[in-house]
Amino acid sequence: xxxxxxxxxxxxxxxxxxxxxxxxxxxxxxxxxxxxxxxxxxxxxxxxxxxxxxxxxxxxxxxxxxxxxxxxxxxxxxxxxxxxxxxxxxxxxxxxxxxxxxxxxxxxxxxxxxxxxxxxxxxxxxxxxxxxxxxxxxxxxxxxxxxxxxxxxxxxxxxxxxxxxxxxxxxxxxxxxxxxxxxxxxxxxxxxxxxxxxxxxxxxxxxxxxxxxxxxxxxxxxxxxxxxxxxxxxxxxxxxxxxxxx
Ligand code: ATP
Ligand code: MG
Numbered sequence: 030x031x032x033x034x035x036x037x038x039x040x041x042x043x044x045x046x047x048x049x050x051x052x053x054x055x056x057x058x059x060x061x062x063x064x065x066x067x068x069x070x071x072x073x074x075x076x077x078x079x080x081x082x083x084x085x086x087x088x089x090x091x092x093x094x095x096x097x098x099x100x101x102x103x104x105x106x107x108x109x110x111x112x113x114x115x116x117x118x119x120x121x122x123x124x125x126x127x128x129x130x131x132x133x134x135x136x137x138x139x140x141x142x143x144x145x146x147x148x149x150x151x152x153x154x155x156x157x158x159x160x161x162x163x164x165x166x167x168x169x170x171x172x173x174x175x176x177x178x179x180x181x182x183x184x185x186x187x188x189x190x191x192x193x194x195x196x197x198x199x200x201x202x203x204x205x206x207x208x209x210x211x212x213x214x215x216x217x218x219x220x221x222x223x224x225x226x227x228x229x230x231x232x233x234x235x236x237x238x239x240x241x242x243x244x245x246x247x248x249x250x251x252x253x254x255x256x257x258x259x260x261x262x263x264x265x266x267x268x269x270x271x272x273x274x275x
Pocket of ligand 2: 190191192209214215216217
């Protein structure tokens, strides 16, 4: 990538910024994506740039929920592709999920660039380009999904998703796993499983949990999902941000 001093105290943050910048240059991340990144960083700073215990519990519950799913789909936008393309491919393999490109500002060019980027990092099938399905109650461009992808999914992972679309997907009866550093965001509040953590830590940790839980009885997985309470996780994250307590 680039030459960043690994002993720099903000190494992870600098690397993340560089990846987003490279994503913009490569045509996979929108300029709006830079703003979203800045917003996320502010929350991450307040969380101590670490996975707090309630987020780890959410990541474990998400892994269990994905292993229980009939048709899980991981939604990828321009920031997700720039930050964690190989990690998304690994998570999809660990839980046998589809990967679908889904953009707030949809352009065919950016859709293609993101799909190509995911394939470069090992994805063999990338959905989202057929766009033969629609999410009700959203404007035309933002409503587009693949009928056999998100359209047919029972569980969806929507990282850094816009609040409106997160709500519309939940209204469709899909079990939603949201990764978002802002616990006050509508997207996080809509989710069955809100993960308040940086996506660069959340996705690999979900994969690690999925690998550990692989082969567990479905009863065990159901118990992990049932014991997780989204509103408690959001409250714990807000508390950590406000007071530094975990
Ligand atoms: P609201 O949900 O309050 O209506 P919004 O969704 O319109 O706001 P955006 O700036 O579009 O706000 O959304 C970006 C969201 O993604 C923010 O909540 C931000 O915290 C989150 N975010 C950005 N980068 C990351 C990251 N690396 N990991 C996790 N979350 C991130
Ligand atoms: Mg939001």
